[in-house]
Amino acid sequence: xxxxxxxxxxxxxxxxxxxxxxxxxxxxxxxxxxxxxxxxxxxxxxxxxxxxxxxxxxxxxxxxxxxxxxxxxxxxxxxxxxxxxxxxxxxxxxxxxxxxxxxxxxxxxxxxxxxxxxxxxxxxxxxxxxxxxxxxxxxxxxxxxxxxxxxxxxxxxxxxxxxxxxxxxxxxxxxxxxxxxxxxxxxxxxxxxxxxxxxxxxxxxxxxxxxxxxxxxxxxxxxxxxxxxxxxxxxxxxxxxxxxxxxxxxxxxxxxxxxxxxxxxxxxxxxxxxxxxxxxxxxxxxxxxxxxxxxxxxxxxxxxxxxxxxxxxxxxxxxxxxxxxxxxxxxxxxxxxxxxxxxxxxxxxxxxxxxxxxxxxxxxxxxxxxxxxxxxxxxxxxxxxxxxxxxxxxxxxxxxxxxxxxxxxxxxxxxxxxxxxxxxxxxxxxxxxxxxxxxxxxxxxxxxxxxxxxxxxxxxxxxxxxxxxxxxxxxxxxxxxxxxxxxxxxxxxxxxxxxxxxxxxxxxxxxxxxxxxxxxxxxxxxxxxxxxxxxxxxxxxxxxxxx
Amino acid sequence: xxxxxxxxxxxxxxxxxxxxxxxxxxxxxxxxxxxxxxxxxxxxxxxxxxxxxxxxxxxxxxxxxxxxxxxxxxxxxxxxxxxxxxxxxxxxxxxxxxxxxxxxxxxxxxxxxxxxxxxxxxxxxxxxxxxxxxxxxxxxxxxxxxxxxxxxxxxxxxxxxxxxxxxxxxxxxxxxxxxxxxxxxxxxxxxxxxxxxxxxxxxxxxxxxxxxxxxxxxxxxxxxxxxxxxxxxxxxxxxxxxxxxxxxxxxxxxxxxxxxxxxxxxxxxxxxxxxxxxxxxxxxxxxxxxxxxxxxxxxxxxxxxxxxxxxxxxxxxxxxxxxxxxxxxxxxxxxxxxxxxxxxxx
Numbered sequence: 001x002x003x004x005x006x007x008x009x010x011x012x013x014x015x016x017x018x019x020x021x022x023x024x025x026x027x028x029x030x031x032x033x034x035x036x037x038x039x040x041x042x043x044x045x046x047x048x049x050x051x052x053x054x055x056x057x058x059x060x061x062x063x064x065x066x067x068x069x070x071x072x073x074x075x076x077x078x079x080x081x082x083x084x085x086x087x088x089x090x091x092x093x094x095x096x097x098x099x100x101x102x103x104x105x106x107x108x109x110x111x112x113x114x115x116x117x118x119x120x121x122x123x124x125x126x127x128x129x130x131x132x133x134x135x136x137x138x139x140x141x142x143x144x145x146x147x148x149x150x151x152x153x154x155x156x157x158x159x160x161x162x163x164x165x166x167x168x169x170x171x172x173x174x175x176x177x178x179x180x181x182x183x184x185x186x187x188x189x190x191x192x193x194x195x196x197x198x199x200x201x202x203x204x205x206x207x208x209x210x211x212x213x214x215x216x217x218x219x220x221x222x223x224x225x226x227x228x229x230x231x232x233x234x235x236x237x238x239x240x241x242x243x244x245x246x247x248x249x250x251x252x253x254x255x256x257x258x259x260x261x262x263x264x265x266x267x268x269x270x271x272x273x274x275x276x277x278x279x280x281x282x283x284x285x286x287x288x289x290x291x292x293x294x295x296x297x298x299x300x301x302x303x304x305x306x307x308x309x310x311x312x313x314x315x316x317x318x319x320x321x322x323x324x325x326x327x328x329x330x331x332x333x334x335x336x337x338x339x340x341x342x343x344x345x346x347x348x349x350x351x352x353x354x355x356x357x358x359x360x361x362x363x364x365x366x367x368x369x370x371x372x373x374x375x376x377x378x379x380x381x382x383x384x385x386x387x388x389x390x391x392x393x394x395x396x397x398x399x400x401x402x403x404x405x406x407x408x409x410x411x412x413x414x415x416x417x418x419x420x421x422x423x424x425x426x427x428x429x430x431x432x433x434x435x436x437x438x439x440x441x442x443x444x445x446x447x448x449x450x451x452x453x454x455x456x457x458x459x460x461x462x463x464x465x466x467x468x469x470x471x472x473x474x475x476x477x478x479x480x481x482x483x484x485x486x487x488x489x490x491x492x493x494x495x496x497x498x499x500x501x502x503x504x505x506x507x508x509x510x511x512x513x514x515x516x517x518x519x520x521x522x523x524x525x526x527x528x529x530x531x532x533x534x535x536x537x538x539x540x541x542x543x544x545x546x547x
Numbered sequence: 548x549x550x551x552x553x554x555x556x557x558x559x560x561x562x563x564x565x566x567x568x569x570x571x572x573x574x575x576x577x578x579x580x581x582x583x584x585x586x587x588x589x590x591x592x593x594x595x596x597x598x599x600x601x602x603x604x605x606x607x608x609x610x611x612x613x614x615x616x617x618x619x620x621x622x623x624x625x626x627x628x629x630x631x632x633x634x635x636x637x638x639x640x641x642x643x644x645x646x647x648x649x650x651x652x653x654x655x656x657x658x659x660x661x662x663x664x665x666x667x668x669x670x671x672x673x674x675x676x677x678x679x680x681x682x683x684x685x686x687x688x689x690x691x692x693x694x695x696x697x698x699x700x701x702x703x704x705x706x707x708x709x710x711x712x713x714x715x716x717x718x719x720x721x722x723x724x725x726x727x728x729x730x731x732x733x734x735x736x737x738x739x740x741x742x743x744x745x746x747x748x749x750x751x752x753x754x755x756x757x758x759x760x761x762x763x764x765x766x767x768x769x770x771x772x773x774x775x776x777x778x779x780x781x782x783x784x785x786x787x788x789x790x791x792x793x794x795x796x797x798x799x800x801x802x803x804x805x806x807x808x809x810x811x812x813x814x815x816x817x818x819x820x821x822x823x824x825x826x827x828x829x830x831x832x833x834x835x836x837x838x839x840x841x842x843x844x845x846x847x848x849x850x851x852x853x854x855x856x857x858x859x860x861x862x863x864x865x866x867x868x869x870x871x872x873x874x875x876x877x878x879x880x881x882x883x884x885x886x887x888x889x890x891x892x893x
Contacts, residue, residue: 341775364777373775381775384768386835386885395765396776398758407756 017081018043019097019223020192026072027060030468034060035071036247042192042223047214049238049255050227051267053529054494057247058227062196065225066100067093080190094120097183097191099176101198105168109161114143116160117175120182150174150216152209166206169198170213177217184221192223199233200328201307211237229326231260231537243267260537268529296350297488298338298371298457303347303358306333309512311347315457315488320479322499323492324518324532325509331492332376334509335459338490339366339373352456367396370456374446374463378439382446385435389425390416392434393449423448424474440471447475451482458482458489464498476502496528510536583884587831587841591848598855605858613735619850620728620739621646621802626821626828626842627743627750628794631787633825633837634754636767637686637693639788640818641701642795645678647814648704649799654717654809657724664721672796678704679792683785693788701815709811716810720803728804739801743843746794750839763787764836820870824849826877834884849873 020042027035035057042048052058063069065077067088077084079096088096107116118139143156152170160168173195180191195214199207214237218224228234234241235255243251243266251266295317303311307330315321325331337345340361347358352369363373375381383392394401394412401411416430423444425437434442443463450458458479464472479489479502493499499506500523508515508531515535518528598606605611625646632639653671656662662670682700686693722730728739754760765773766783773780798817803809827848828841849870856865 339775362777363775364779367777375775380769381771384765384772386768387764391761391764395761398761402758405757406752407758407761409755 017078019046019080019190020225021076021078021081022065023076025061025064025075025077027057027064027069028072032469033247035064037075038244038247038249040225040242040249042225044190044221044223045218047218047224047226047237047239049234049241050225050244051229051234051241051251051263052244053229053267053496055246055497056244056267058244059196060247061244062100062194062225062227064088065093065098065194067091079192094179094183097180098194099179099183099191100194100196101169101172101176103197103200105172107160107168107172109159111160112156113154113158113160113163113171114139114156116171117143117146117156117178119175120179146174146178150177150213152213164206166202166209169202169210173198173210173213173217177220177222180222181220190221192225193217194225194227196227197229197327198226199228199230207233207236229533229536231263231533234263235260241266245269264530264533264537267533268526298490299350300338300358301348303334303337303345304512305337305345305347305358306330306342307512308333308337308345311509311512311514313507313514315490317456317486317488318483320483320489320491320502320504322503322506323490323509323514324496324499324506324528325492325494326532326536327494329509329536330512331509332461335373335461335490335492336375338459339363339371341366341373367453370453371459372450372453372455372457373459374450374461376462376465378442378446378466383434383442383449385442386433388431389420389434389437389445390430393419393430393445394452396449397452419448419452423478438468439466440468443467443475444471447478451478456487458487459492460489461492462494463491464493464495472498496532497525499523500525500528508532508535510538583830583834584832587827587844587848591844591851594848594851594855598851598858601855602858606855609735611854611858613732613737615847615850615854616740617729617732617737618805619846620737620743621798621805622817622820622824622850623740623743623843623846624746624798624801625795625817626824626846627746627839628791628798629821629825630750630754630837630839630842631763631790632693632784634760634763634767635784635787636770637784637787639682639693639697639791641678641682641697641704642791643815643818643821644701644704644708645675645792645814646795646799646802646817647809647812648678648708648711649675649796650802650809650813651708651711651717651811653724653800653803654720655711657720658717664724668724668800671800672793675792675796675799676789677792679789679795680785682792683788686788687781687785701818705812705815708814712809712811714811716808718808720807720809722807724800724804725807728801737805739804742797742801746797747839747843750794754837754839755833759783759786819874820846820849823870823874823877826874826881829881830877830884835881845877 018041020040022038022040024037024039025035026033026037038057038061040048040061050058050061060069064071065088067090070087075086077086077088079098084096088098093100108119114136140156147154147156152174154163154167154171154174160171163171173193176193180193183191199210202210211233214224214226226234226238238255241251241253241255241258241263242249243253243263245267250269253262253266296314297317297319298315299313301312307328309330311330311334313321323331323334333342336342337347337358338349340358341363345358349356349358349361351371354369366373379385390412393416398407401408401415403411413430417428419425420428420430425441425444425448427437434445437445443466447463464475467475483489491499491503503523504521506518506520506523506528508517510532515538518531520527625642628642629639649671652674653667656667656670657664678700682693682697685691685700686696728742729737731738733741754763762773762778763783765776765778766780770780799814802813824845825837825842827845828843829835829837830841831844832838832841853866853869856869
């Protein structure tokens with residue numbers, strides 16, 4: 001283990017070396033260069049914010065550090081001045097002095113704070129050795145010491161799942177910081193804590209606790225890489241900002257020398273001209289004004305629940321309405337709320353002559369109203385990989401294939417063969433398990449499944465996630481064709497390039513409300529990005545639902 | 548709802564497609580699938596041939612086959628009871644005890660209370676459905692793990708059975724019932740065998756040729772997909788338990804007919820053989836799906852194995868060993884089948 005080596009003989013000339021120094025990190029996915037040779041330096045005790053929109057290469061960079069991606073040859077990584085062979089071995093990042101806190105925190109919700117805090121000891125057998133009994137009193141004392149050190153107020157015996165989201169985030173960060181402390185064990189400094197979008201789901205008023213903790217961790221000599229979309233958070237604690245765009249580093253600036261506008265410009269590559277912004281009329285007014293319109297496909301008012309606070313929107317026949325927002329803005333909950341699939345959703349919906357409360361709406365009822373939902377998480381929510389393509393594709397319309405009380409599998413198969421041809425599903429073998437298809441083809445099956453119902457309104461959530469470029473183009477084509485036939489489409493995506501290409505209208509979402517719309521068309525990705533960041537920064541303290 | 552694209556999930560950045568499984572569904576793979584479906588029936592034939600060659604005079608006799616096919620009806624029907632919950636992704640561990648309870652209800656009502664046997668049967672079936680409904684309500688209403696709940700309710704059913712029996716074997720049930728289950732024979736096989744076949748065909752129809760059965764597949768594979776598809780997941784699971792209760796009750800009635808009696812503790816001992824057959828059935832006919840015909844063949848495959856071993860001089864304990872080992876093998880085998888299907892792109 002390199003940690004031990006380092007401890008045994010600390011090379012004197014490396015005392016002032018940065019905690020992490022990466023040179024020329026690159027990653028290619030097929031023909032696409034997701035990361036095109038990026039340098040990154042993090043000094044001991046420094047908080048570096050990593051900024052960039054979706055697809056800019058941030059997460060690829062983080063995943064290379066975590067050992068999840070194998071970088072292209074030629075990259076270099078030095079930890080505390082010591083070269084580390086790439087790729088980082090999977091699960092081997094601890095040994096080189098890295099610790100990660102991802103957005104999902106990686107805590108076991110049913111277990112107590114202590115059990116979660118010292119989980120690393122269980123893995124390695126710990127100080128006591130694998131066979132020695134765990135002395136819970138000692139553990140509890142140790143936990144208290146740890147919490148005192150970071151001045152965090154956590155009850156060691158509390159069950160993690162019952163803690164507030166902020167307390168959970170604190171615990172996860174303390175745990176990671178402790179891992180790094182143990183890695184150092186004697187050396188003065190070293191180690192880098194990577195925080196990947198840690199503030200997304202935290203209420204604004206409590207983010208301060210998290211920032212205090214991060215500052216304390218950094219004060220111990222730990223370098224921090226803070227990956228975030230959250231401009232306010234980045235401003236608050238970052239010393240330096242590294243901005244990625246299209247896989248390249250486009251900015252490496254000291255936070256104190258940079259304005260918000262400059263940061264947004266770096267991220268989006270587009271200068272935000274305030275004069276150009278046209279605050280759209282209040283969405284409610286808009287809805288009221290068009291209420292009489294014949295061509296309203298769907299009108300929703302006061303939609304709340306999940307991360308949504310109060311959203312009203314009207315969709316017209318044959319229109320593609322994009323919703324752009326950062327992760328945690330609420331936009332990701334909107335399609336589910338409108339489909340009656342978000343528990344606890346409130347608000348009213350008017351659609352296909354029906355009008356009612358969202359809490360009475362079920363997915364079954366929504367279907368009858370001509371709504372269709374294509375969920376973002378294909379594997380968990382969109383389709384069943386272990387069932388055949390034809391079963392997945394036609395499971396919503398099985399009733400059509402019943403002949404005298406008997407389901408005709410032959411008829412299903414024949415229809416599925418036709419659909420595979422129509423939607424260009426390859427290989428066109430409907431009897432194969434869905435799992436055997438590529439991501440893009442699976443997504444076509446999921447879309448075909450819902451299009452089979454001839455919906456009047458399509459609610460799409462990240463419909464091209466994990467889909468290759470060629471298939472994306474096909475999906476856009478398919479959706480445009482449906483639109484031309486009068487289908488209204490709600491398109492929620494964090495891929496702003498996609499929204500720019502496909503949408504007739506783009507709404508901005510931040511803090512659970514629609515804050516306006518992007519001027520246009522035509523739209524550009526840069527424009528949408530800068531609008532989204534600007535509105536997110538302006539939306540101020542967010543009262544994000546923490547349940 | 549996983550909405551993020553920035554997690555340790557497959558990269559969602561531009562141009563990061565998921566790898567396509569290699570396309571190699573060749574001529575052989577196509578045949579392989581057919582072979583896979585036919586594996587158990589072939590093993591069945593081989594088993595009969597093996598035992599037949601070894602001891603033709605005892606094994607290859609009409610009496611022996613009549614015995615094998617006639618003696619398994621209770622287990623056969625009980626196995627069918629498992630299929631709807633299993634397809635829904637639910638384990639029902641109470642069906643064995645439920646079957647035993649129903650047999651006791653029928654016997655006690657007929658012998659102790661002198662109720663006409665037809666009424667006894669109807670009440671018995673109603674008790675079975677009621678027990679299934681209780682399972683379903685608890686599990687669906689409170690969203691609790693069916694495994695542990697049916698383990699508990701099964702114990703309760705067993706307790707009631709024992710209580711009704713007053714720790715005695717109830718004998719002397721109307722011979723009308725035995726006549727219509729066991730005594731009457733068609734082609735030297737007791738009539739209850741044919742009841743079992745009819746129930747199997749109905750199960751096959753329900754699971755394969757109705758929208759209910761096809762939706763159940765989705766409920767079993769992914770509750771979330773089923774929910775977002777607008778399927779009434781809770782109602783379907785509830786119906787599954789009720790159907791299981793009803794079919795298990797039929798097996799209880801057949802038990803009374805077969806033995807002319809009821810005693811405490813019966814039924815529960817059939818639970819493991821029933822699961823062994825259901826999981827073995829997963830590997831055949833429609834590999835990877837709980838299917839009625841596969842399960843039905845499995846019941847007789849297992850019974851033939853036990854019978855053959857007994858003729859070879861094996862002791863009673865062999866039955867437990869055999870069923871237990873087969874269940875382990877069947878579960879592992881079905882897992883391998885599922886994996887192979889994915890990798891072969893079938």
